[in-house]
Amino acid sequence: MRFISFKTDAGESWGVLQDDGVVDVGGKLGGTLFSILREGRLEEAKECAAGSRIDFKEADVELLQPILTPEKIACIGVNYANRNAEYKDGSEQPKFPSLFMRTSDSFTAHDQPLWRPPESEQLDYEGEIVIVIGKEGRRIPEEKAYEHIAGLSVMNEGTLRDWVRHAKFNVTQGKNFINSGSIGPWMVSADEFTAEQYENMRVRTWVNGELRQDDTTASMMFPFKYIISYLSKFYHLKPGDVIATGTPNGAGARFDPPKYLQPGDEIKVEVDGVGTLINGVIDEPL
Template sequence: MRFASYQREDGVTSWGAVVAGDSGERLIDLQAVAPTLKAAIERGLLPGIRVDNGNTLAFDAVTLLPPITAPDKILCIGVNYANRNSEYKDGSAAPSNPSVFIRFPDSFTGHNQPLIRPHESEQLDYEGEIVVVIGKAGRRIKRENAFEHIAGLSIMNEGTLRDWVRHAKFNVTQGKNFERSGAIGPWMVSADEFTRKQLEDMRLVTRVNGEVRQDDTTASMMFPISFIIEYLTTFCELRPGDVIATGTPNGAGARFDPPIYLKPGDMVEVEVEGVGVLSNGVEDERV
């Protein structure tokens, strides 16, 4: 089942199930069940959840937000696809452990909302990624048990300001956290919609203005999702609603010669097999 978080026309933030109807997709509001999607995950309410068709909203009558609006942690894996590592023309071998960095919740917006290019840089880049949302807390989780801790999957455009990831020698934090430079959505698809085998060979495609820029599957990951969960939980406890971005394939704008960065008016679509399509335009930051 698909679950989305959104702001209604009256300004109230809520969440609900996305269902298909005769006139297109619609939302069934579930705030009566739990105040947020994260709270529902924490309480273990999603498996077998029942929806009331009386609380229906038109899909185009809401503003979609990232599915988890206030995660405790957003952990991001860098350079995780084998061909992505080959883009670094420094002769370095494949890494023995994943690179990890952290993003802030306000660095993301939702589906159909614009990515914001800040005044400080014209090097806003796209990175299509598969997102794992944690459903059950755990520390030192074994790979064979990792799937049991997943609530669902979503999609991320992990927007990056390329010149700002080079402001310090060992630090990408600045370039990864400009406000609304990235996006997550449009919803979370619950884990019961996927098998372990599907997670190991799931296709991701990123398009800019209709042109395919990234196209790969999770089979190319140097560190598969189960390993990522095992690795992260060696040094921190993952809790319900925590978000993990699992890395991006090759084809980001910075890797073209010359680089092709996003500009106002561009449209970026990230499509993940079995999840959906995350779409975002690009706008300059307003004064």
């Protein structure tokens, strides 16, 4: 099922997007998609949606980020083998994942514009697959990792390239400008996927119709199950936590000259079996 958070003239809610419209599950069960995950009630939500009539037409709702208040947004960097080679620094394949954190307000939703801040003209795109945790755990074995996935979403992990180099040991500054990235349009529940799909899932990114990124999770140095197991060694992973799994090669910074995003551009990130996330670009309103 495609779980969404959304807004109408009546306020914010959450539910399931069906082919013929939206079931307002929040109007029936209360809470948010995040709270339902935390309470372990996702199966109840599925049953509610399956047994309910459509409440809204798709055109009558404005999509929000699927998980509005995640406790953690953990992002894995340089996770595709050919992306490590793309740096052209002669480094060996890493033994452990690179990791940084983002805040929820550094993202916007599907069909909303990314903001290019006045501090930089180097706004870049990074198409990624997002894991949403559905079952808490510490020190999760790899062979049990998939049991902890609630669903998948899509991310444009927008980055201000010059600001990721403002300090020697971190990239946090360039990863957390307001509305510089996006998540959405929805979360597809884990029962829609098999282990084989997790391990060979295609992600593509277009800018203004030009295909810039195209790879599959088979190229990942650290697959989903390893990422979950690794993070759970030091994090207490909890339902509603969000994990960005890394981007393929082809980001704008890697072109010569670089192809950074400009106001008026359109970025489309598509993940097979999940959906397509679309955003424009504007200068940040001041």
